[in-house]
Amino acid sequence: MKELTYADALREALREEMIRDPNVILLGEEIGVFNGVYKVTRGLLDEFGPERVRDTPISEAAIAGAAVGLALAGMKPVAEIMYMDFLPICMDQLSTQAAKMRFMSGGQLNVPMVLRTQYSLGRQHGSQHSQFTPAWFLQVPGLKVVLPSDPSDAKGLLKSSIRDPNPVLFVESGLLYRTKGPVPDEEYTVPIGEASVKKKGEDITIVAVSRMVNESLAAAKKLEADGISAEVVDLRSLQPFDLETIAESVKRTARLVIASDDVKRGGIGAEISASVTENCFDYLDAPIMRVACPDTPIPFSPQLEQEYMPNADRVVQAVRGVLGK
Amino acid sequence: MTEVVMPRLDPGMQSGKIVEWLKKEGDTVQKGEPILVVEGEKTTFEVEAPESGPLTKIIADVGTDVLVAQPVAIIGSPGTPLTAAASTPLAEKERTAPAVAGYGTPSDRVVASPAARRLAQEYGVNLASVKGTGPGARITREDILAAKDAGRPTAQVAQTVSKAPQATVLKRVKLSGVRKVVAERLGYSARTGVPVTITVEADATKLMTMKEKQSHVGFTAFGVKAAAKALRNHPEVNSTIENDEVTTYSDVNVAVAINTDQGLVAPVIRNADKLSLQEISSAIEELARKAIENRLGIESLTGGTFTVTNLGAYDVESFAPVINPPQCAILGLGRIGYKPSAHGKDVVVRPSTLLTLVFDHRIIDGVPAAKFLRDIKRNLEDPEEL
Numbered sequence: 001m002k003e004l005t006y007a008d009a010l011r012e013a014l015r016e017e018m019i020r021d022p023n024v025i026l027l028g029e030e031i032g033v034f035n036g037v038y039k040v041t042r043g044l045l046d047e048f049g050p051e052r053v054r055d056t057p058i059s060e061a062a063i064a065g066a067a068v069g070l071a072l073a074g075m076k077p078v079a080e081i082m083y084m085d086f087l088p089i090c091m092d093q094l095s096t097q098a099a100k101m102r103f104m105s106g107g108q109l110n111v112p113m114v115l116r117t118q119y120s121l122g123r124q125h126g127s128q129h130s131q132f133t134p135a136w137f138l139q140v141p142g143l144k145v146v147l148p149s150d151p152s153d154a155k156g157l158l159k160s161s162i163r164d165p166n167p168v169l170f171v172e173s174g175l176l177y178r179t180k181g182p183v184p185d186e187e188y189t190v191p192i193g194e195a196s197v198k199k200k201g202e203d204i205t206i207v208a209v210s211r212m213v214n215e216s217l218a219a220a221k222k223l224e225a226d227g228i229s230a231e232v233v234d235l236r237s238l239q240p241f242d243l244e245t246i247a248e249s250v251k252r253t254a255r256l257v258i259a260s261d262d263v264k265r266g267g268i269g270a271e272i273s274a275s276v277t278e279n280c281f282d283y284l285d286a287p288i289m290r291v292a293c294p295d296t297p298i299p300f301s302p303q304l305e306q307e308y309m310p311n312a313d314r315v316v317q318a319v320r321g322v323l324g325k
Numbered sequence: 326m327t328e329v330v331m332p333r334l335d336p337g338m339q340s341g342k343i344v345e346w347l348k349k350e351g352d353t354v355q356k357g358e359p360i361l362v363v364e365g366e367k368t369t370f371e372v373e374a375p376e377s378g379p380l381t382k383i384i385a386d387v388g389t390d391v392l393v394a395q396p397v398a399i400i401g402s403p404g405t406p407l408t409a410a411a412s413t414p415l416a417e418k419e420r421t422a423p424a425v426a427g428y429g430t431p432s433d434r435v436v437a438s439p440a441a442r443r444l445a446q447e448y449g450v451n452l453a454s455v456k457g458t459g460p461g462a463r464i465t466r467e468d469i470l471a472a473k474d475a476g477r478p479t480a481q482v483a484q485t486v487s488k489a490p491q492a493t494v495l496k497r498v499k500l501s502g503v504r505k506v507v508a509e510r511l512g513y514s515a516r517t518g519v520p521v522t523i524t525v526e527a528d529a530t531k532l533m534t535m536k537e538k539q540s541h542v543g544f545t546a547f548g549v550k551a552a553a554k555a556l557r558n559h560p561e562v563n564s565t566i567e568n569d570e571v572t573t574y575s576d577v578n579v580a581v582a583i584n585t586d587q588g589l590v591a592p593v594i595r596n597a598d599k600l601s602l603q604e605i606s607s608a609i610e611e612l613a614r615k616a617i618e619n620r621l622g623i624e625s626l627t628g629g630t631f632t633v634t635n636l637g638a639y640d641v642e643s644f645a646p647v648i649n650p651p652q653c654a655i656l657g658l659g660r661i662g663y664k665p666s667a668h669g670k671d672v673v674v675r676p677s678t679l680l681t682l683v684f685d686h687r688i689i690d691g692v693p694a695a696k697f698l699r700d701i702k703r704n705l706e707d708p709e710e711l
Contacts, residue, residue, distance in 0.1 A: 254440045254466050282443040285466045286459065324460035 001184055007177040009151035010040045010116075013158035014078065016187075018048055021076060024162055027054040028063060028080030028116075037082055038118065038177050064090035064115065068098050068167075071113040076162060081117040083129050084171065087136075090115070098167040099142030110165045114158070120174035121211070121261050122309055127297040130305075132210070132261040134171055134238050135268050144192055145239040147171040149213035151181040153236055156190030164192060173211040173261075195242035197249065201231030204319050205249040209235045209260035209268055212291070212310060216259050219315035230319060238268060246272065247280050254285035257318045259310060264292035286322045291315050327376040329398040331391040334365055334623045340392045341365045343385050352380050354400060361397065364502065370623050378403045437464035444469040503588035514650040519686040522645040523695055527702040529661045529676040535708045539602075545581060545635040546606035548658045550711045551704035552633055553577045553597035553605075559697040561689050563630045565651040571688050580629035580649060581609055583616045590616045591649055593629040602711055637661055643679035654684035654694070656701065680705070 004012065018024045030037050032045040032055040045053040056063050060081055067079040081087060087094070094115065101109045119132040137145050144166055148154040154172070161168040198213060199220050208216035213234045220230040231249050235241060250256050256276055258269035269290035276288060291310045299305050331341045341363040348360045359371035360380065374380075381401040385391045435452045437445070441464045445452045448469065455472045457464035500508050514520075532547060556563040556577045564573040577598040580591040592612040597605060615621045632649040635658040643659040659679040665672050682698040704711060 254438070282439050285438040285440040286463070321460070324458075324463075 001182040003180050004151045004155075004183045005178055005180050006148075006151045006154050006172070007038055007040050009155040009181075009183050010158055010172065011042060011044070012183070013155040013162070014041065015044060015047070017076075017078075017159055017162045018044070018052065021162075022052075023074065024076045024078060025052045025054065025070070026078050026080070027056050027066060027070075029056055029058055029082050031055060031080055036080070038172075038174070040116075040172075040177075041080075060086045060089040061093065064093035064098075067113045067115065068093050068101075068111060071098070071111040071167070072101065072109060076112050076114075078114045078116060078162060081115060083125075084117045084119040084133060085128050085131050087117060087133070087169075094137075094143060094167070094169070095140045099140050102166065103142055111167045112165045114161045114164075114168045114170050116158075116170045116172065118172040118174045118177075119210075119261065121293075121298065122175045122305065124300060124302050124305060125174075126300040130298040132171075132293075134169075134209075135262055135266060135271065137169055138239060138268075138271055140239075142166070143239065144168040144237070145171065146192055146237045147173075147210045148190075148236060149173070149176065149208070149210050149234050151179070152183045153190050153196065153234070155183055156188055157192065157236065160189045160192050163189070168192070171210065175211050176214075179214070190236070193237045193240040193242060195236055195245040196234045197231065197245065198234045199230070199232040201229040201253065203229045203253060204255040204257060204322060205231045205233060205246070205253045206315060206319070207233045207235055207246055207256065207258045207272055208315075209238070209258075209262075211261055212259040212315075215310065215312045216315050218312035219319065222312065222316050223319055226325075228319065228323065228325065235268075235272075241272070241275075243275050243279065246276060250276055250280050251283045254283055255322050256284070256288045257291060257315065257322060258288065259291040259315050259318075261310065262292055263295055264290050265295045267292055286324075289318045289322050291318045326381075326402060327378065327400045328396040329360065329372065329375060329400060330396050331363065331393050332372060333393040334370065334627070338365055338393055340390050342390050343387050343397065344369060345387060346383060347371070348380050350380055350383050353403075354378065354380050365623070368621055368623055368626060369619075372397075374400060376400050435464065436462060438466065440466040441469045444473075448473040503585070503590060507588050510650055511647045514648050518648055518650070520645075520648055520683050521686045521691065521694070522681060522683050523691070523698055524643055524679055524681045525698055525702050526666070526677050527680055527705045528666075529678045529705070532661065532678075532705060532708050533676045542602055542606040543609065544637060544658065544661060545633065546602055546609055547705060547708060547711070548633050548635060548656060548701075549579050549581060549594060549597055549605050549609070550600075550602050551701045551708075552631060552656050553579050553600075554704050554711065555697055555700035556631055557598045558700060559693065561693055562654050562684065562697050564653040564688055565630065566653065566685060566688050567651045571653075574630045576628075576630065578628050578630045580632040580652075581612065582632060582634035582646075582649075583613050585616050585619070587619065590621060590626070591629065591632055592616060592621055592625045593627065595628070602708075632656070633658065637678065643681045645681055645683050648683055648685055653688045654682060654697075657681040657683065678705075 031041040032053045035042040063079050067077040070077040098111045101111050121130045121132055134145050137143055146157050148157045161170050199217060206216045216232045220232050223230050231253060233249055258272050260268045262268055269292055273288040291314045299308055344364050345362040348354055354360050354374040356374055356377045358374050360374045361372050363370060363372055378400040382399040385397040391397055437452050444466060450469050450472045455464050455468050458468055459465040560573045563577055564571055576596055578593045578595050579597040580593045582589055582591050594608045631652055632655040634646050636644055637658050637660040640660055644657050646655045646657045648655050661676055661678040663674050664677050665674050666677060680702055684694045
């Protein structure tokens with residue numbers, strides 16, 4: 001097994017899939033000549049040429065619309081939207097077109113596109129370039145949403161997303177691009193819709209999303225020192241999400257904390273909490289608690305942003321609150 | 326100032342449930358006027374105001390279970406201003422009132438997690454007896470597991486059972502009303518009494534002949550009359566036992582078990598030994614109708630000294646009923662029908678029935694019981710004399 005950064009693992013996935021399937025093409029802002037803002041597409045223009053790696057104008061509506069058209073025409077476009085905050089510009093293409101085509105055509109049309117994007121919370125990019133809004137897409141049936149937290153899952157899930165015949169929103173974390181982790185040498189994929197138990201535990205389940213998986217693992221380590229055994233489940237896919245794995249864990253631990261970087265109100269945690277309550281009520285020993293961002297725009301000031309962001313300590317605090325310890 | 330307390334309308338009554346308040350706080354009530362409706366152990370009844378005056382305080386709300394002799398309301402002196410009247414008794418009541426008003430009030434709600442509630446039910450742990458160690462003293466899963474482990478062997482049995490494959494539940498109903506009374510009283514009887522069962526066969530030839538002539542008189546009436554007549558000569562059986570004290574009666578009051586939608590009731594036919602067969606038959610019909618309509622008054626449910634129960638109509642040959650506490654004995658009537666019977670060395674086919682007496686050996690011994698049952702048999706075999 002080799003060590004790769006999250007960004008390089010994504011690059012490997014793109015490269016391998018481009019070699020595997022000539023219909024896979026990339027498009028987005030600064031992905032070619034500039035090698036990508038986060039260097040995920042480094043070297044791919046040189047290797048595959050401008051026909052398959054296309055720099056686009058600064059028009060997210062055009063990028064998403066072109067991707068939908070390409071996908072309908074039989075290509076497998078992987079489009080990049082530089083910041084998740086720009087997705088509202090693509091929303092009509094994503095929600096109204098891409099997510100509905102297969103259903104409305106009675107299965108005659110497929111939209112095998114991937115829209116890669118990232119969120120930059122914690123990088124002092126301000127209110128308009130830092131948001132993490134996957135929960136918006138919970139209201140868009142027909143669109144898959146994945147959000148890997150480590151290099152291995154990043155590679156395996158991106159390959160699955162490219163091969164999936166349906167549109168997939170692939171959400172990366174800006175703060176994770178430079179983190180390293182083991183990645184299998186051999187060919188592999190990670191199935192969409194399966195959560196992963198990153199650490200086994202007995203006393204409480206922490207379901208974490210994207211960057212908060214690492215924070216939750218750090219929290220679990222701190223809790224372990226105090227004799228509290230926390231299980232950390234990486235959600236990995238938000239739509240569809242793996243209620244089965246979460247429920248299995250909650251039924252054992254009887255307690256649940258959900259950690260994510262989105263705004264708490266109406267967020268990922270709300271949906272998971274409601275689903276767990278509906279399915280596991282009689283197994284719960286305490287209210288389900290959410291660790292997420294306050295209901296305000298994200299501050300630019302580094303100090304305020306640090307205060308705004310959830311972290312390992314907040315997870316520890318929430319776990320202690322739930323356990324009353 | 327007068328307290329209205331939960332009345333005891335039957336020696337066995339432990340508590341009553343408030344069904345309805347006919348008056349509200351501030352109303353003026355007259356002595357003897359019904360002010361609330363209570364569901365006792367056997368029936369629903371109205372409680373009358375013990376004095377006239379303003380109803381200054383209702384202590385027990387609708388739905389609460391109140392122990393006998395505990396206050397349910399306070400009536401002030403006539404003319405007393407409401408506020409003044411209310412303040413004094415309230416202060417006085419502080420010691421006893423919580424014991425009553427506490428039942429089912431929101432502040433008394435047991436705080437337990439859903440998981441704890443599920444496990445408590447699974448392991449048969451009483452939530453009210455568990456101390457919560459979670460946030461806000463919430464009873465947690467661990468608290469139930471600890472209570473179960475600390476618990477009695479019954480909890481262990483329950484645990485084993487819970488792990489075995491469970492049957493699909495149709496419904497769960499908490500025992501209440503008549504069902505609860507039946508469960509408590511017969512459970513009490515089974516736990517405390519020393520029941521012995523004896524059976525005899527009675528020749529029913531004459532009974533059948535007579536029944537053909539008087540078809541409107543039920544077999545139960547014959548049984549009641551035969552038992553009542555025998556009881557007169559066996560006062561030791563016409564008795565009750567309570568707290569190691571046996572009481573024998575000069576009145577022969579025979580209770581008759583009657584099946585209703587709500588469950589079993591046993592209304593009493595007073596002085597059955599002095600009534601004619603016809604009168605007993607009419608009394609049973611009347612009581613059965615009232616029982617089915619749920620209109621039995623408390624006066625028809627108390628004071629029984631012996632019980633007769635009949636399952637013959639359902640083809641039961643014979644059965645050993647549970648004694649109706651605190652009574653000494655109960656007679657179970659089986660089916661009447663043609664059966665082969667030995668007469669000397671011959672077998673004849675004739676109508677007969679099996680009479681089963683269950684008696685409490687704490688009160689009487691086998692021989693007097695057998696003599697008593699033999700008298701019943703003789704009475705039934707010669708029904709013209711009844």
